[in-house]
Amino acid sequence: MxxxxxxxxxxxxxxxxxxxxxxxxxxxxxxxxxxxxxxxxxxxxxxxxxxxPPLPQQASNRWADDPAAARFGQRLFYDARLSREGDRSCASCHSPGLGWSDGLPRAEGRNGALIRNSPSLLHSGYQRWLFWDGRADSLWAQVQWPLEHPDEMGFARADLVRLLARDASLRRDYEELFGPLPEGAADAERFRPGGRPPLPRPSDPFNPAPSLEQLAETDPGHAAWLAMSEADRRAASEVLSRCAKAIEAFERRLVxxxxxxxxxxxxxxxxxxxxxxxxxxxxxxxxxxxxxxxxxxxxxxxxxxxxxxxxxxxxxxxxxxxxxxxRPDGINTVRVDPMNGRGEFSDAQEWASNVKLRYLRYDEHTxxxxxxxxxxxxxxxxxxxxxxxxxxxxxxxxxxxxxxxxxxxxxxxxxxxxxxxxxxxxxxxxxxxxSLRGTPVDEQLRRPLEPTEDD
Ligand code: HEC
Ligand code: HEC
Missing domain, CATH: 1.10.760.10 (Cytochrome c-like domain)
Known part of the structure; x- marks a missing residue:
C-alpha cells in the first residue's frame, strides 16, 4: 500500500x-x-x-539602477494615458494592493479575459526571463507587449512620443534622463496616431509571419507605422525602449x-x-x-x-x-525580438552580456x-x-x-x-x-508619484 x-x-x-x-x-x-x-x-x-542576494546586474539597461529613472518609470507605470482609451495603466493588472497582480485567474484585457494569469511584479528584477513562456529577456523588453498589444493597453509607440512632447512635466523628466526627444516629436504627420510595428513574431516555413504590408491592410496602427519614415520609426522605438528602461528601474525596486x-x-x-x-x-x-x-x-x-x-x-x-x-513560442520569439539584449536598443549588445540568448534552443521537451x-x-x-x-x-x-x-x-x-x-x-x-511573505515594499512605491513641486 x-x-x-x-x-x-x-x-x-x-x-x-x-x-x-x-x-x-x-x-x-x-x-x-x-x-x-x-x-x-x-x-x-x-x-x-x-x-x-542583491539584484543581479542588468547590462542591457544603463539606467537600471538610476534613481531618477526609477522615479520617471514610476510615473509611467501608474499613468493611464499610456492606454488607448486612457482607462488602464500597468497598475490596473499589477496593483500594489493585490500583491502587484490583479487577484483574477486570468487578466482582464480590453477585449475580455486574456489567456494567462498576471504574475506579481515583486522580485521581478531577479528574473532571467519574463512571462510564463519567457518571451522577453529583460524587464524593459517586456514593456512593448502589454503597452502595444490590442488586447491589453492598445497603445502605440508613436503616440507615446507625442504624449511626451505635449506634457511639459513628462517631457522634462524624459529629456533630463535621455536627452532631447526626437525632432518633430509633436507632429502627428510624422509620429502618426496609432503607429506601431507588429509585435515580435518568429517566422518559419510552416508558420510564416505576415509582412508589415499585409498587416497594414487590416490594422490601422500598422498602416500608420508603414507610412512613417524609417528614421522616425527608429526614433519612436528608441523612445519606447528608454521609457521601458525607466519602468524597469522602477520595477527593480519592488523587493x-x-x-x-x-x-x-x-x-x-x-x-x-x-x-x-x-x-x-x-x-x-x-x-x-x-x-x-x-x-x-x-x-x-x-x-x-x-x-x-x-x-x-x-x-x-x-x-x-x-x-x-x-516555452517553445517564448524561445522562438525572444530570439527575433528587436528589443532583446542583442538588439540595437540594448546597452550591452555583445554576446558576453547575453549568453543566455546564445544557447537558447527548443526541442520537444520544452x-x-x-x-x-x-x-x-x-x-x-x-x-x-x-x-x-x-x-x-x-x-x-x-x-x-x-x-x-x-x-x-x-x-x-x-x-x-x-x-x-x-x-x-x-x-x-x-x-x-x-511564511515566505516578506514585509511590503516602501509605501512611496505603492502609489502614483506626484510631479515634483516645480511643475
Ligand atoms: C518539475 C519542476 C517543479 C517541481 C518539482 C515543483 N514545481 Fe511548483 N511550479 C513549477 C512550475 C513550472 C510552475 C508553474 C506552472 C504553470 O503555471 O504552468 C509551478 C508553480 C507552483 C506554484 C504556483 C506559484 C504561482 O505564483 O502561480 C506553487 C505555489 C508551487 N509551484 C509550489 C510547489 C511545491 C510546494 C512543490 C513541491 C511539492 C513544487 N512546487 C514542486 C515547477 C515545479
Ligand atoms: C491587461 C492586464 C495587464 C496590463 C495592463 C499589464 N500587464 Fe503585465 N502582465 C499581464 C499578464 C496576463 C502577464 C503574463 C502574460 C504572459 O506570461 O504571457 C503579465 C506579465 C508581466 C510581466 C512578467 C513578469 C514575470 O515574472 O514573468 C511584467 C514584468 C509585467 N507584466 C509588467 C507590466 C508593465 C510594466 C505593464 C505596463 C506597461 C503591464 N505589465 C501591463 C497583465 C497585464
Missing amino acids: TRLRLAAALLAAGACVGGLGLNSLDSQEPEADGPLRFTERERSIIQTLSPL PGPSAFDRFVEGLREDDAQKQGALSRSAQRGLRIFVGKGNCVNCHFSPLLSGGEFHNIGLAVAAGEPFDAG FGAYKAPTLRNAAVSAPYMHDGRFATLEEVVRFYVELPGLPPVGHREETLLPVPLDEGEIQDLVAFLE
Whole structure:
C-alpha cells in the first residue's frame, strides 16, 4: 500500500493523522517545543534558500539602477494615458494592493479575459526571463507587449512620443534622463496616431509571419507605422525602449523585506533558537517536506525559490481553453525580438552580456513548459499557475500530491512524481509557503508619484 493510500485509509477510519499520527513517522525529533532539529543535509539545502542576494546586474539597461529613472518609470507605470482609451495603466493588472497582480485567474484585457494569469511584479528584477513562456529577456523588453498589444493597453509607440512632447512635466523628466526627444516629436504627420510595428513574431516555413504590408491592410496602427519614415520609426522605438528602461528601474525596486523564513534561516545559521521561532513548528515541518520528500527544491531552488527555468508539470488544458505551447513560442520569439539584449536598443549588445540568448534552443521537451514562479510572496498573489486555475496554495499543494491528468502537449517532467502527503503534512507545506511573505515594499512605491513641486 502506498503512503498516500495508507493516509487515505486512516483518514477514512477517522484516525488521527495530525501531529502525532503519520507525521511522526518522519520526524527525527521528540515532540517538544522549540525548533525542529534539521539534519546536516537539510541545513545545507535550507541555507541555499536565504538570504536574498542583491539584484543581479542588468547590462542591457544603463539606467537600471538610476534613481531618477526609477522615479520617471514610476510615473509611467501608474499613468493611464499610456492606454488607448486612457482607462488602464500597468497598475490596473499589477496593483500594489493585490500583491502587484490583479487577484483574477486570468487578466482582464480590453477585449475580455486574456489567456494567462498576471504574475506579481515583486522580485521581478531577479528574473532571467519574463512571462510564463519567457518571451522577453529583460524587464524593459517586456514593456512593448502589454503597452502595444490590442488586447491589453492598445497603445502605440508613436503616440507615446507625442504624449511626451505635449506634457511639459513628462517631457522634462524624459529629456533630463535621455536627452532631447526626437525632432518633430509633436507632429502627428510624422509620429502618426496609432503607429506601431507588429509585435515580435518568429517566422518559419510552416508558420510564416505576415509582412508589415499585409498587416497594414487590416490594422490601422500598422498602416500608420508603414507610412512613417524609417528614421522616425527608429526614433519612436528608441523612445519606447528608454521609457521601458525607466519602468524597469522602477520595477527593480519592488523587493519586499525579509520574511519569517529568512529570519528563521538566520537563526539556523547562528544557532539562535529564538530567531528560529519566527517560523511556526508547522511551517518548519513544511520546510522539511519542501527540501525533502516533496522535492519542491528541484525546481523552486535558490533564494528566489525558483530556478527561473521552464518545466512541464503536466497541467492539463481545461475544456474549451485554447491550445498553448508555452516555452517553445517564448524561445522562438525572444530570439527575433528587436528589443532583446542583442538588439540595437540594448546597452550591452555583445554576446558576453547575453549568453543566455546564445544557447537558447527548443526541442520537444520544452513543449508545455512554463516558468517556475518565485514562491516568495506567492501567498499574496492568488490565484496560481499560468492560467490561474488554482485559487489557493492548498489547491496547488493538493495538485502536487496527486498530479492528476496529462499535459496536452509534450510530457510531464520525469523527475516530478506524486508527493505522498497526509492531511497534516499538506497543511504544514501550506504554512511554509505562507511564511515566505516578506514585509511590503516602501509605501512611496505603492502609489502614483506626484510631479515634483516645480511643475
Ligand atoms: C491587461 C492586464 C495587464 C496590463 C495592463 C499589464 N500587464 Fe503585465 N502582465 C499581464 C499578464 C496576463 C502577464 C503574463 C502574460 C504572459 O506570461 O504571457 C503579465 C506579465 C508581466 C510581466 C512578467 C513578469 C514575470 O515574472 O514573468 C511584467 C514584468 C509585467 N507584466 C509588467 C507590466 C508593465 C510594466 C505593464 C505596463 C506597461 C503591464 N505589465 C501591463 C497583465 C497585464
Ligand atoms: C518539475 C519542476 C517543479 C517541481 C518539482 C515543483 N514545481 Fe511548483 N511550479 C513549477 C512550475 C513550472 C510552475 C508553474 C506552472 C504553470 O503555471 O504552468 C509551478 C508553480 C507552483 C506554484 C504556483 C506559484 C504561482 O505564483 O502561480 C506553487 C505555489 C508551487 N509551484 C509550489 C510547489 C511545491 C510546494 C512543490 C513541491 C511539492 C513544487 N512546487 C514542486 C515547477 C515545479
